[in-house]
Amino acid sequence: MIEQPKRQISERVIQRCETDNTNHFEHCMLMPTATMASFIKIKTVRSYVHPDASLQVCIDCLALNYEADVFELEINYTPHSIIIRDQLLKEFHQGGLMHVQGSYSIDDDDSGVTFTLHDPEYHSVAADEVIDVESLFLKNGSSWDR
Amino acid sequence: MSKQASSKVITGTVQNSKNGNVYEHAMMITDAMMETIIQVQNINDDSNAPMQLLIECLALDGVGEVFKLDMHFPFLDIEDHRQMLENFTHGSLWKMKGMFAIGHADEQTTITLVSPDYHSLATEDIPNVKAAFKINGKFHKYRA
Numbered sequence A: 001m002i003e004q005p006k007r008q009i010s011e012r013v014i015q016r017c018e019t020d021n022t023n024h025f026e027h028c029m030l031m032p033t034a035t036m037a038s039f040i041k042i043k044t045v046r047s048y049v050h051p052d053a054s055l056q057v058c059i060d061c062l063a064l065n066y067e068a069d070v071f072e073l074e075i076n077y078t079p080h081s082i083i084i085r086d087q088l089l090k091e092f093h094q095g096g097l098m099h100v101q102g103s104y105s106i107d108d109d110d111s112g113v114t115f116t117l118h119d120p121e122y123h124s125v126a127a128d129e130v131i132d133v134e135s136l137f138l139k140n141g142s143s144w145d146r
Numbered sequence B: 001m002s003k004q005a006s007s008k009v010i011t012g013t014v015q016n017s018k019n020g021n022v023y024e025h026a027m028m029i030t031d032a033m034m035e036t037i038i039q040v041q042n043i044n045d046d047s048n049a050p051m052q053l054l055i056e057c058l059a060l061d062g063v064g065e066v067f068k069l070d071m072h073f074p075f076l077d078i079e080d081h082r083q084m085l086e087n088f089t090h091g092s093l094w095k096m097k098g099m100f101a102i103g104h105a106d107e108q109t110t111i112t113l114v115s116p117d118y119h120s121l122a123t124e125d126i127p128n129v130k131a132a133f134k135i136n137g138k139f140h141k142y143r144a
Helices: A082-091 A127-140 B078-087 B123-138
Strands: A009-015 A022-028 A035-049 A055-064 A070-077 A097-109 A112-124 B010-015 B022-027 B033-044 B053-060 B066-073 B093-105 B108-119
Touching: A022 B123, A035 A070, A035 A082, A035 A127, A055 A082, A055 A127, A070 A127, A097 A127, A097 B066, A112 B108, A127 B022, B033 B066, B033 B123, B053 B078, B053 B123, B066 B123, B093 B123
Parallel strands: A070 A112, B066 B108
Antiparallel strands: A009 A022, A035 A055, A035 A097, A035 B033, A055 A070, A097 A112, B010 B022, B033 B053, B033 B093, B053 B066, B093 B108
16 A cells, blocks of 8 residues: 555645746655665765755765666755764765665656655675676766767 | 676677667676556557567656656567556556666667566555546646
8 A cells, every 4th residue: 555645736836046937736746666776886975954954965876777877866865863964974975886775756857867866775885796886887887878 | 798707797889770889888787676656658569579568658756756667578478478468558557666777868868667577556556646647747748
């Protein structure tokens, strides 16, 4: 059974800053089991403290699909404490390899498709796989647009 | 293709059939998996390739947004092929889980599940899933 929030349908308003034009649209909130798992290689890590004191860690990565083609992936963590935030910053560093799995969102608009994982579980890559995974990113890293 | 010693990586070349460009490619089957709920849009039953099916779908991400997804079943026997044509009717809903490929060419990105496992939805979930495809697809470029 898919868990349903009490209010399933919400209305969203998006205002375009440049033009002040607003778009109203409905969204049916449904949280199905939609997970994605992949190897990643970390490009950049950014940490934010928002005005309401909430924390966010944004990670830009390259990732591998099942036949080792490379695609761009974003990871979004919303740590509930500074300790967890610092642990993430310690483990996710530029060039690092990880295996991640979690709920994903896909934003498909005119500017392209963006894949984002939200608060995924992560594990280091097994020692006997590091060389292979590293070589896949190295050899296929330029394959995103061909 | 040549297999490297003590490695699971196979190296070779890939040619873009449209522009003829050749690229080196290193291949290893990874455990890249994707799980989602889909709604069947179109079935490409190519008579020149009778043992495979390409099914165009809409799918839901983790917050119920709609995106376009293809499913490819490359190696089917006659009975599986017949069964799938019977199952995957236009508009039908399925839970899918399988290996995914992401292609990017000519500024178009395609997401494909390859030989995924599929299961029917629980009866009580069907109205909510239909509502998500209908309402969230309404403002999406791939309208349900």
